[in-house]
Amino acid sequence: MCDITTPDRAASITPADQDARDAFLDRYTDYTRKLYASDLRVFYRWCGSQDLSPLACRRRELERFIEHLTHDHGNLPSSVTRRMHALRGYYALAVDDEVIDRDPTRMLRLPKRQRRVDELVWLNRYQVGRFLHEAQKTSPAHHALIGLMALGGLRVSAACTARLEDITPARYGLPTLSVLEKNLRIHTLELSPELSEIIAAAADGRDEGPIVLRRNGRPQDRNGAYAWVRLLGEKVGIRANPHAFRRAGITAILDGGGTIQQAREFAGHAYTMTTELYDRNGGARGASGALLTAAAFGAVA
Numbered sequence: 001m002c003d004i005t006t007p008d009r010a011a012s013i014t015p016a017d018q019d020a021r022d023a024f025l026d027r028y029t030d031y032t033r034k035l036y037a038s039d040l041r042v043f044y045r046w047c048g049s050q051d052l053s054p055l056a057c058r059r060r061e062l063e064r065f066i067e068h069l070t071h072d073h074g075n076l077p078s079s080v081t082r083r084m085h086a087l088r089g090y091y092a093l094a095v096d097d098e099v100i101d102r103d104p105t106r107m108l109r110l111p112k113r114q115r116r117v118d119e120l121v122w123l124n125r126y127q128v129g130r131f132l133h134e135a136q137k138t139s140p141a142h143h144a145l146i147g148l149m150a151l152g153g154l155r156v157s158a159a160c161t162a163r164l165e166d167i168t169p170a171r172y173g174l175p176t177l178s179v180l181e182k183n184l185r186i187h188t189l190e191l192s193p194e195l196s197e198i199i200a201a202a203a204d205g206r207d208e209g210p211i212v213l214r215r216n217g218r219p220q221d222r223n224g225a226y227a228w229v230r231l232l233g234e235k236v237g238i239r240a241n242p243h244a245f246r247r248a249g250i251t252a253i254l255d256g257g258g259t260i261q262q263a264r265e266f267a268g269h270a271y272t273m274t275t276e277l278y279d280r281n282g283g284a285r286g287a288s289g290a291l292l293t294a295a296a297f298g299a300v301a
Contacts, residue, residue, distance in 0.1 A: 012050075012051045013048055025040070027093070035086075039086035040087075042073070043087060055100055062108055066084065066110070121239065122251070123244050127238050130238065131150070141213050144201070148212070149249070151192060151297060153266050154189070156243065161180060161210065162179045162212070165207065176191065192294035226242060250278040251279075
């Protein structure tokens with residue numbers, strides 16, 4: 001069943017709207033489900049206030065909703081875009097299930113986001129090394145979390161949900177780990193010897209289950225990972241967030257002579273233009289991304 005309630009059960013919200021919402025949320029679990037549930041809750045409440053059925057909305061209504069998010073809700077362009085990403089998935093599924101005949105988010109105009117590269121947290125190899133060293137002293141699980149993000153290039157959610165049984169031993173080359181990334185894509189990353197050793201320490205003899213566990217034996221989650229990074233940052237005197245380690249890994253590949261294509265495959269980006277945002281130097285590039293990050297951070301950890 002759905003985990004959202006719409007206040008007063010607005011008359012414009014039909015049983016078909018509720019079924020479509022449930023069908024979309026049932027495709028997700030844990031943090032992603034909660035996030036999308038929150039996004040749809042805001043949208044459904046707005047539809048109720050406007051006497052609209054969500055499934056009957058057209059592009060002009062959705063552009064009014066965007067104005068509502070921007071001016072009434074006070075959402076930044078990045079937050080508006082993220083909320084609308086949930087609606088794109090919602091309507092795409094409704095079209096695929098033949099609930100509606102066309103997707104109203106197609107050709108939808110979204111607010112422009114100003115990407116301030118100079119405001120991002122860029123960690124150099126020595127700073128990542130200090131985090132890895134402090135994480136190793138703290139616990140094997142802390143070490144594995146930082147290692148999966150910096151040496152493996154994983155997003156924080158993927159690092160938290162990565163499982164031991166999804167590691168494939170090497171027949172040729174390096175062993176690999178398959179993880180579920182954003183948009184339900186399977187991303188397979190190579191495991192350098194250094195990262196494999198970190199994971200083995202966190203596994204402590206286990207051959208299944210999440211790689212990163214809390215002290216109580218339960219899987220780590222996104223909020224807990226942020227807290228761990230904040231704690232480690234206080235110990236080493238460096239401000240950082242989880243994505244800074246992924247950013248550092250991708251940058252290490254590019255700065256170490258890797259190509260944009262190698263960095264894209266390492267990061268699991270769908271498009272090269274996304275990877276190019278991590279290239280501060282735009283220089284020339286040519287070794288495996290897993291080995292380049294291990295070479296960059298292993299010597300200083």
